[in-house]
Amino acid sequence: MTTALIDFDIFCYRCAAATQADPIDYTKDVFDGKIKETLTRLKADDYLGVFTPRGYGNLFRYDWHPGYKAGRGDPPANYAALREYAYANHPTECGIYCEADDLLRMRTTSDTISVSIDKDDLTYPGKKYHFVKDEIFTVDEYTAAYNFYYQMLLGDSVDKIQGAAGIGKAKAPRLLEGCSIAEMHQVVQDVYDSKQRFVTNYNLLRMWANQWEVYTGDEILQLNSYEEFMKTLNEVKAELLLDEDHWDEAE
Secondary structure (H helix, E strand, O other): OOEEEEEHHHHHHHHHHHOOOOOHHHHHHHHHHHHHHHHHHHOOOEEEEEEOOOOHHHOHHHHHOOOOOOOOOOOOOOHHHHHHHHHHHOOEEEOOOOOHHHHHHHOOOOOEEEEOOOHHHHHOOEEEEEOOOOEEEEEOHHHHHHHHHHHHHHEEOOOOEEOOOOOOOOHHHHHHOOOOHHHHHHHHHHHOOOHHHHHHHHHHHOOOOOOOEEEOOOOEEEOOOHHHHHHHHHHHHHHHHHOOOHHHHHO
């Protein structure tokens, strides 16, 4: 049995963008047709569409970095109405303080395939379907780690996440080449100019494997509630501010 985990943020956006001049009923038909086409292509028995909650202030990443996703424009016409339609007519789940990408990872099992075109989907293991390229493939643990640490080096200009200073697309692969997963972590940590930025970016760029996770700089903590999460996040941020020169002093 195969369950397709579909990024409905992207599906809704692309369908709405392609039909901006058309009536909402036509947009709904395009959306339904895209889902049917995807399930047929994957021979999936079931599916779940995942959404990011509305308003970027309702995301844990905003608590790490207030400028996260700043400056994004308005979605295309029909987008909001299509979201409401998807909620009412398809099996869906909306993230609790996390994004659709996080839900894709949290719901991934040996019987699922993630349907997305987002590079973040390549930073954790599992079966994948890039529906624009029509490519079905599997990302193993090592490749997922490589993709994650590569992203740590470069950052993400679209989401307003600054990577390691002086590292670009040419230098990043050379730094990671031949490294084990543990070595990749150390290499990337060493090229960052502060522990605060390294830990912040790690939390920004890593997809949650479970609800309410915080990377402290030493370990990933699995917490039980929003209250515990916020308390721990603020404690980690405060410690990082006090310990900004930690690496320089240790050398």
